[in-house]
Amino acid sequence: MLFRNYKKDLSPYVFAMFAVIGGFLEAFTFLLHGGVFCNAQTGNVVMLVINFVQGDFSAGLRYLYSILAYVIGIILSTVIPARFKNVNWPLVVTAAEIAVLAGIAFIPESVSDWFTYVTVAFLCSVQYNTFTKLHGVALATTFCTNNIRQTVMHLVRGISEKDRTEYKKSAVYAFIVICFAAGAAVGVVAAEGLGNYCILICAALIVPVLALFVADSAISVRRRKNDSSSKDDLPANM
Numbered sequence: 001m002l003f004r005n006y007k008k009d010l011s012p013y014v015f016a017m018f019a020v021i022g023g024f025l026e027a028f029t030f031l032l033h034g035g036v037f038c039n040a041q042t043g044n045v046v047m048l049v050i051n052f053v054q055g056d057f058s059a060g061l062r063y064l065y066s067i068l069a070y071v072i073g074i075i076l077s078t079v080i081p082a083r084f085k086n087v088n089w090p091l092v093v094t095a096a097e098i099a100v101l102a103g104i105a106f107i108p109e110s111v112s113d114w115f116t117y118v119t120v121a122f123l124c125s126v127q128y129n130t131f132t133k134l135h136g137v138a139l140a141t142t143f144c145t146n147n148i149r150q151t152v153m154h155l156v157r158g159i160s161e162k163d164r165t166e167y168k169k170s171a172v173y174a175f176i177v178i179c180f181a182a183g184a185a186v187g188v189v190a191a192e193g194l195g196n197y198c199i200l201i202c203a204a205l206i207v208p209v210l211a212l213f214v215a216d217s218a219i220s221v222r223r224r225k226n227d228s229s230s231k232d233d234l235p236a237n238m
Contacts, residue, residue, distance in 0.1 A: 011134055011135065012134065012135075012175070013212075014131070014209050014212065015131060015134045015139075015141060015176060016175070016176070016179045017206050017208075017209050018127060018131050018141040018142075018206065018209070019141040019176045019179035019183065020179050020180070020182060020183035020186070020205060021183055021202040021205055021206060022039055022124065022127070022140075022141045022143070022180050022183060023179070023180040023181060023182065023184035023185075023186075023187060024183040024184065024186055024187035024190075024199075024201065024202050025038060025120055025123075025124060025142075025183075025187070025199075025202065026039045026142075026143075026184055026187070027183075027184045027185075027187030027188050027191060028120070028187050028198065028199055028202075029116065029117045029120050031187075031191045031192075032116075032191050032196060033113040033116045033120075034062055034113040034117055036062055036063065036066055036117040036121075038066055038070075038117050038120040038121040038124055039120075039121075039124045039128075039142040039143050040124075040142065040143035040145070041066065041067050041070050041121075042145075044063040044066050044067055045063070045067065047060070047063045048060050048063040048064055048067065051063070062113075062114065062117070065114060065117075065118050065121075066117055066118060066121040067121075069118040069119070069121040069122040070121045070122065070125040071125070072122060073121070073122040073123070073124070073125030073129070074125045074126075074129050076126065077089075077093070077126040077130055078129060081130075088213065088217050089130060090130055090131065090213055091210070091213040091214065093126055093127065093130045094206055094209055094210045094213055095210055096126075097123055097126075097203075097206060098203045098206055098207060098210060100119060100123060101123070101199050101200070101202050101203040102199075102200060102203045104116055104119060104120070104196070104199050105196055105197050105198075105199045105203075107196065124142045125142075127141060127142055128140055128141065128143075134172055134176070135168075135172060137150075137169050137172045137173065139172065139173060140176075141176065141180070143180075144177050144180050144181075147173045147176050147177050147180075148177055150169070150170070150173040151170050151173040151174045151177060152170075153170075154166045154167070154169040154170035154173065155167070158170060186201070
């Protein structure tokens with residue numbers, strides 16, 4: 001847990017920011033880049049099948065590319081942390097996401113939408129597979145279907161069982177859904193006003209998150225050094 005030895009837990013802020021940009025990116029790619037939903041792939045699978053069945057293979061390929069990019073992102077975000085356990089994966093993902101999002105803003109309009117929606121699909125899959133739990137509650141920051149289901153399910157359980165824990169879980173899911181919806185709303189307005197440059201807002205939103213991860217990593221390194229020094233200072237016969 002981020003800054004777990006501090007009085008204030010900053011994890012909700014981190015997840016809120018990623019949920020906001022999750023909603024933002026969904027609006028961004030749909031409105032500005034080919035009507036493709038990149039955060040989750042259910043709609044893309046349906047559109048792929050519809051286009052292929054109707055014989056429009058060229059239109060269907062845009063959805064296939066998004067799905068494949070998403071699959072690759074899931075694979076990499078599973079394999080890399082497992083192979084390189086000393087790597088601060090959330091920090092790496094956040095830094096990479098900022099850099100790539102900023103780069104997308106400057107892709108010329110003449111360039112195919114393919115580059116944007118495939119890249120966003122990849123980023124969203126990595127984000128989804130990296131930031132998976134808030135206070136022990138498994139959730140998604142890039143889509144809402146299961147979050148809405150869990151919000152209602154835990155609320156019903158809380159009412160029927162009079163269990164405050166269930167209410168808290170419901171509130172966590174509802175919080176993320178609201179953040180996602182707020183991000184989508186901002187994305188619509190920003191896309192209309194700023195065009196492709198609006199994605200810089202997403203990059204800016206998670207710069208403070210990156211700063212938190214860097215600070216948290218520095219604190220952890222310092223703590224390990226202090227623990228190591230304390231052990232070295234102990235008498236040899238202890």
